Amino acid sequence: MSEALAELSVSLWRGAAAGRYETYVVPRRESQTVLDVVTFVQRHIDPTLSYRFACRVGVCGSCAMTVNGRPRWTCRTHVSKVVAKADGSGRLEIGPLENLAVIKDLTTDMTPFFEKWQEAKGTFAPTKTRHDAIEQIRPDSAARVAADAAIECINCGVCYAGCDTVRWNAEYFGPAALTRAWTLVNDERDGGNTARLQAVAASGGCHACHSHQSCQELCPQTLNPTAAIAGLKRRTAAAYLKGEIKACETKP
């Protein structure tokens, strides 16, 4: 196959909430990623195209977009994997992430995603100062193993974009925020668990999850938010039955 002559037709979302897909033709290259394609369009065809990326190597989480209907990291998605035909004549359609407001073209407003992170109390609550002895954490303790299994989230938003419960329930925190809360629930050094369990026991919290498991299916870091959320459900139910937390609504 002659790589240099083959071309690829790609549809990119242009506009904001109202907009349309526009088609561009880019050269087909070996080991081409979807991010390569978007970058080519912006640099050589239409400089007004808006999109986000940073590291290009799958560690920052900035370049997530909807590729042929599925949220993915575009820098780690080879065109050959998502385009059906080897000669590049298959369909490639790239849009912004779902479940987030579109700012322009392929960029979305991630503010709600991070605000929910805060609402779910996904922040560490320290209990010691520099003058105290360092906490001895065994890496093979059950709690630390559970935390480590969920800790590698880089906030790419793919799980949030793929979650139907996020789509249907505006106050639902989403898989990423709850997974981070779960890692902190399992962190022996953290002192904020009562408030955290209370936060994720509210109406937008872990109990809204229906275990569709799209998040687990889609996470590029192979994390398992479904399992993390199940853990939160157990902990909050126990805390509620013991009277440590109350049932309440998430504040709008």
Add this chain to the structure above:
Amino acid sequence: MVIARQLKHRNSALWFAAMVHRVSGLALAIFLPLHFLALGLAINGEAQLDRFLHWSDQPLVKLAEGGLVFLLTVHLLGGLRVLVIENFNWRDGQKQLATVAAAVSVLVGFLFLVRVF
């Protein structure tokens, strides 16, 4: 927000399991008051209930009843899926289990039909 396009992960067996669970629950919830009303006919004596049972002897009604047995079984098994995920350690092979559960539900519904026809 962009108009929702068909999202490929919705082809997952586990997503289907969750949707079937929800829709079967809704269908059963709608059916239940009718079921209670039918049984409540006995208040006016067994003759009324007998008339109802006679009416329900028709093939279409039996078919519908088979459907209900399927819905009840599939909702039970889907619910067990949720209870296991939420209360026990994570297990692999869930997609296969979901497929087996669906097959068992169809089988139970089918066995019911065999018995009543």
Add this chain to the structure above:
Amino acid sequence: MNVRLYVWQRGTAALMAPLVLIHIAVIFYATRQGFSAADILSRTHGSLVWALFYGIFVAAAAIHASIGVRNILSEWSPLDARRAGLFAIGFGLILAVLGFRAVAAVVLW
């Protein structure tokens, strides 16, 4: 769905799992025998066991189904949380009233 509703819904679900299995067995048994109304009622009439079994089943189902309906309404309908909750309570009450009436119908009559 908050933790209180969750506990009630999962709790009634766990309670009903064995009840549903027994109910399916009863369905299979009764249809095989080709029971008439008289056959059914002669078995249920005055029976404390059937009264308790189906009484508990009705109560659990009314709670479980109404919370489930509430979830579906709040996610799939334009109703706000408060209205969805009110509708669900109403639905649960209807199920409870009709269900207990049905149990009374076959046990007491």
